[in-house]
Every structure is written in C-alpha cells, then in structure tokens.
Amino acid sequence: MSNIVDPLVGQIAARVRTERERRRWTLAQLADASGVSQAMISRIERGESSPTAVVLGKLSAAFQLSVASLLALAEGQRQDVPDSAGVRRSGEAAEWRDPDTGYLRRQISGPHFPAEIAEIRLPAGATVPYPAAAFAFVRQVVWVLDGRLTFHDGDTVHELDAGDTIELGAPAPRVFANTTDSDCRYVVVLIRGPQP
Template identity: 65%
Template sequence: MAGQIAARIRSEREQRRWTLAQVADASGVSRAMINRIERAESSPTAVVLGRLAAAFQVSVSALLTPAEATGVHRMADAMEWHDPGTGYRRRQITGPQFPADIAEVHLPPGASVPYPAASLAFQREAVWVLDGRLTFHEGDAVHELNPGDSIEVEGPVACVFANTSDAECRYAIILARVDRP
C-alpha cells in the first residue's frame, strides 16, 4: 500500500507541476517527509494524509484508492490502510469516480485522529457510527456518538475523531464534494 500511496501523491504533485517545497508550504508537512512518502520509505499517518489531501483539494480516500477503481468492490480484495501512529484502519468502500466518497474506519481504544479545517474546505462530511462509541470534536463542539448515531459536518472546521472507550469503534465516513466560494 505504501507504494500505491507514494505513486498517488507524486502523481497529484506532478499534475499540478508543484515542487516538494510548494506541497510542503500548502500542506504544512515537511519537504523531507513528503520526499520519504513519495519514495515509499515512510508510511504517512492519518494527520499527514489529511494535510496532503487538503493541499491537493482531494479526499484522503482519493490518495488511498487506485484511480481506475470502479464497479464491484470485493471485501476480499479491499485494501486496508493502517495509520502507523494510532492503529487506525481505513477501508475504501467506493471508487474515486463515484460521486460520494465512503470509507469504513476502525478506531482503536484510546486513539485520536485530528483533521484540519482545510480538509473540509471543498467537501461535506457525514459520520455514521456502526459499532462502539465515538467522541467527535467539531471545532469547539464535542459530540458523543453511539451505534446508529450520525452527524453531518457543514463547513470547513477542524475535527477530531476520538475513541475514549476501552473497545474499538467502527464508523463510516461519507464525503461529498461541494463548490465553495
């Protein structure tokens, strides 16, 4: 998976004709780290992927999914990405050509994953808790979500997904691209 992420990030950068320094400036991720990721020498954390996705104005899932992925997606064939820092696991449900971006996430007990407001600058997000309990920080607001609960996030706001329980939390993220002024 590291090779696929490396190729996708390099491709996004090259499509824009950006230098490593330009990506670093836009994302807040160091040039050295971007270089290591592009060479598949380092696996990015969820936070780093969120910053890179925001800089490229694509979803995190777009960086994790092959560009040609369409049609039937078999569970047995699904690639699952693991955040080396938190143990967070993410499996893409839809392909990049589908109008909504849907991913399944497993968040271990005690783990917390922040995303910057910039990651929602061009998309709306809904979070649907499937199992466990999720503490969702939406800016300054904190929401305790249980199985079956969902939340829609309207605008660009910093978010934190936190599992403060002693059991894994499984939830779905649904993203839709929007044009903002």
C-alpha cells in the first residue's frame, strides 16, 4: 500500500478512538463487536492506516452508527460551517476515498444540517458491502445521478439507473455494486431514526 495522504485519515482516527473510549471499550471489545482485528483498529486509531469502506461499515455497525454518520462526525471536526445558512464551494467539501475500491464520498451537507447528504462516485467494477447493523436507527434514500447501481438489499437485487431512487427499509445486509465499465454517481440522504 502506498503512503496515506488523505487528510481525513487523522479525523477518522480520532473519531474511532473517541467512539470506542466513549463506550469504555478496549481494543479487544471493539474487535469482538466489529469483526475487525485489534491490530487494524490500532493502526486506524493511530492514523497509520486508512480504513476501507468495508472496515468502516463493520466499525460503524459495532458503534450503532451509520457509515455516513461516522464519516460526518469525523468531517465535522474540520468544517467551519456556521449554524445559519452558508455557502460551501465545491472545493471546500470534505471528501474521503476508499483505499481499496476507489469509492469517493463527498459530504454535501454541513454538520448542523438535519439530514446527512453525500455524493458518491463508485468506480467501474467496485463492490462495497455493509452489514445490516450499519443501517440501524437510520432512514436512507439513494438517488442515482449517473450510471447504473446494482443494489443488493438483503436477498433482493435492484438495478438502478440514472434518475432512479430507493428508500431503504428495515436494516439488512446491503451491497453497493457497479458492474458496468463506467463510474456510477449517486446521492445518499440519511436521517437518524429513533433509538431504543
């Protein structure tokens, strides 16, 4: 793997460590809850490794946060967006790239907006699976802007083309796949639902 240059790696490291410590979990407890090795969690927390989308999915599931929420919390640490209306230029939006697949996530909404909105670019041939727990306590809509998204919602597969949307129901294992030879671009809109 090449040297990590993504500036968000440090924010993700701090957020994972903060979420683990807030729960008073050891590395071993988080490893057991997430299925991610202690060694990998330790490297992530030290900012030595950029987690993949799959690893983030497992960690967010253990924390009962969505991947978007985990990333938004990390991104929120470096955004200077006021509580009132503000303009964020294209180059100012926080971006995160999965080192494994090249999946690129750009945060559209700021940390004070009631919905989390992100634009995703899923490269040709990329597949990103998430466990059901990553979707606990959230309501989510996926809106395909360009290309084709093959979306696995549990055992059901949906072929979504530009303009198509899907509103996600109860948590299920989900896979975002691009089986075409060109990028797929989609928007994810997420709001937190009630927790027990």
